[in-house]
């Protein structure tokens with residue numbers, strides 16, 4: 001649909017999910033927003049923050065996040081992107097969904113992960129928190145820190161989303 005508006009909302013700590021988010025934004029001609037979360041910024045004490053992320057993820061201790069600059073309900077489609085943390089969506093994404101933001105009827109999801117978890121479990125948790133289904137899902141497993149065939153997988157995913165608009 002020519003005038004369909006899409007918003008991508010994602011979090012990324014080490015940049016992989018960000019790369020995929022930026023590629024999808026290009027392909028879908030979408031607005032894009034990264035969830036701001038000071039607690040899990042990459043930087044000083046990186047290793048300590050990594051351990052704390054794992055511990056808090058298991059415990060479900062949600063961090064404070066910045067307010068979104070975009071209004072998801074103004075869009076036809078929102079695409080949510082997250083890394084997997086301890087088999088769940090990352091904590092900043094869970095904090096966003098826990099706040100129950102108004103969303104449009106169409107939600108899609110993408111994630112990157114290390115290969116130790118089942119992506120559908122993380123997508124299902126997001127859908128449950130949203131109270132609505134996530135029909136279209138793209139999961140890319142990292143290999144040596146890279147995302148194999150990212151461009152081709154992102155293009156296929158974008159085609160499907162656009163064909164259903």
Ligand SMILES: Cc1cc2nc3c(=O)[nH]c(=O)nc-3n(C[C@H](O)[C@H](O)[C@H](O)COP(=O)(O)O)c2cc1C
Pocket residue numbers: 011012013014015016017018050051053054057082083084085086087088112113114115116117142
């Ligand atoms: C705290 C933490 C926990 C993680 N837990 C898992 C996990 O349970 N299963 C998995 O497959 N990958 C896990 N990973 C790996 C990430 O999902 C993977 O490296 C992802 O691509 C990182 O995305 P990013 O670069 O956008 O932050 C974990 C990473 C972190 C930081």
